Amino acid sequence: MPQANDIELEPRKFVAPEYIFGLNARHLATGYCKKLGAKKVMIVTDIGLQKTPWYIELKKSLNDKQINHIVFSNVSPNPRDEEVMLGTDMYQKENCNMLLALGGGSVIDCAKGIGIVATNKNPINKFEGIDKIKAPIPPLICIPTTAGASADVSQFAIINNNANRYKMAIISKALVPDVALIDPEVLLTMGQILTANTGMDALCHAFEAFVSNAASAFTNLFALEAISLLSENLVNSVYNSNDMQIKGKTMLASLYAGLAFSNASLGCTHSLAHSLGGYLDLPHGECNAILLPHVISYNFPFAADKYKIIASKMGINCNKKSSLTIKKLLVNRLITMKKDLNITNTLKDKGVNYDIIDTLSKKAILDPCNATNPRTPSEDDLKTIYLEAL
Ligand SMILES: [Fe+2]
16 A cells, blocks of 8 residues: 555656756857867857847857857747758758757757758658657757747757648657756846746646656656746746846746656647647747646646645645635636736637637647646547637
8 A cells, every 4th residue: 555655666767968057058068069079060049049149159159169150040939840941951061060059949949850850861740759760860059048948958849830730749868959058147138028938838847747647756856846936936037137046046947847847748738739839820838828727727636636736836825725725726826927927818819719729629639748648638628628718
């Protein structure tokens, strides 16, 4: 008979890249290029980031150290399959042998996509799903510029299938970067909306990893710490844009949430958000923020004890309260947090209507993130969640 304080003794694995967290970590990029054998590096970034000091100083330091490099910046938010193929053409024509991603989740996912196609010689949509990548990708160094996606530490890449208007989830150990240089200083150039949306993405990663069927003692540790840090600091991070301690705490929370979800995977919030964001080209973090409270209500009876622990981490007093009360308090806490972050849209506000919910649900049920949701959803369940979030 298992006891309350028993530990999990089933074998569990945990995969993480080498990562360096802290101020000036980004300046180690050129050293790592040399260490990893750079002959010609492709910097993957976007046109917005090319105006930031982080990009300018990175270029300067590569030039100073005489590291041969080119730049690919044709990356949109929600990176498209065509952009991956375009980047791969350039990578191969220029005989590159290394990728250096400077950006948020979209940029890093695009760099991973380029890496997959460059060594596996097939269009990117052939790698959709779990463990479809045969050959290792080229060395990949990441400097994340948002505190949310955590693609710099994860086994995930999300690429938009443009023709069919949905996001392909590509999941493989081959996608774990060689090194992540996680420097909170780069958050200083992030605007309020991006800070709020990406922060809610990180919170959602931690929530979904903690209640995941594949959660372990390791992932729980990181997920809960991420929830606690974001609960205390995310709103402040949006409104105190120069406070390095607060920025550092949200960056650390994003790292923790990334380590948790990369190993425990995600749940229905992400399968619904992937379908929605891919179909209407919407910001990923905002989709998650809208959907998360509704998914909690749907999942709650199947993971009540875990949500109770999450609620406590968010400062909710759960003593002598019923499950129903805790559910309401947790959902309300998230709604208040979203209001404070000025994330107030519903799905209707984002362009969703009854006519497309069938299409969205049909795509969402195929997403691999459903597999680890604590409650196995049917297509009708997903449709109901979309309707509730309208
Ligand atoms: Fe996400």
